[in-house]
Amino acid sequence: MLKSVRMLLPVLLFASVVSLSGCGSKTDTDEGMKAVDQGEAMGETESLDSKPLEIGEGRTTEGMLPVYFNFDSSDIRSDQVARIEVNAEFCKNNNELSVRIEGNTDPRGTNEYNMALGERRALSAKKYLMNLGVDEAKLSTVSYGEEKMLLFGHDELSWAQNRRADFVAVP
Template sequence: MMHPFRIIPAVLLGLLLMVAGGCSKKTIMPYPTGNGAGAPEAKSIDYPAGQEAGTITEEDMAAPQVDTLDTTTAAGKSLGGFAISGDQNSEEYKKLHGRSSPQMQPIYFNFDQATIRADQIPRLEANAAYLKNNPGVKVVIEGNCDERGTNEYNLALGERRALNAKKYLVVLGVEPQRIRTVSYGEERPLFTGDDEFSWSQNRRDDFILE
């Protein structure tokens, strides 16, 4: 028969092993970087049955207002006032205008999405109002993406973003023949940082007057 004082160390040793096993760290795999096919931006977008890529639905219109961008300067001047001036290469100017013409407002997209965010609708409405008040003016909508994902995928995503904006302007009363679209994908980043701020600024449609 085993002596009771010999059982206690064995029990304590077993408990210590169980605690050590429970505290071991899990291995967390980081996201791939660069333009590899496994990067997050390369995942496919699933559209609801009967909805083609590049269409706008009521559900899209009521999307949660996330990643909202401030549309006023430090002095409180509205972007819709079209009176903002300054160095077009400055970070402040690029945050307000993107590469859009000064009379127009850029719109921004959620990660890996081409639908129009609810908080971007006022910007499109302002762009449509300007175009309707200036019937001789044409516009090019340039779709852009952040750098994650393959070149081919991001070109297609940028095209869907530009087409969605065009469809929205047409719904608001702008003649479709006055609107051209082009996709630059990830090829023309406005901000070159490898961080969420830069990526959020590069997921954008610009509106260039012709």
């Protein structure tokens, strides 16, 4: 038995070295992966003067404000009414823009529940804007649930910042 192990050991060692060493040949893919210095940047040059719609607080377009919600609620809080009134004025003064209302939640709860809660929050904000005279055709809603959190902490401050509706202007 010891003699057969002594004969098998060099064979296994040789087989291991051969199988793990691989071949060292150059292929076309090796050449294709090398960086090519063309001396110029790729793509069109963009002016530094171009200004996209700016993001303000949260993911809300500048000129509007996000609206924050209590835990497990889609009701507009009394301390958030002034914020939604600012958004209504923005919508009325910028008729060329439509606004997407994005409902968000904190990470507590199931994905399904949070998607539904985010949708209720977005619809609640939309209804409030319509009651303030904003044209329904200019408003759309989407729910992101817990997918687009701003803060990832596991504390009340982080959760409170994630329970919101963002207002994004879309041309």
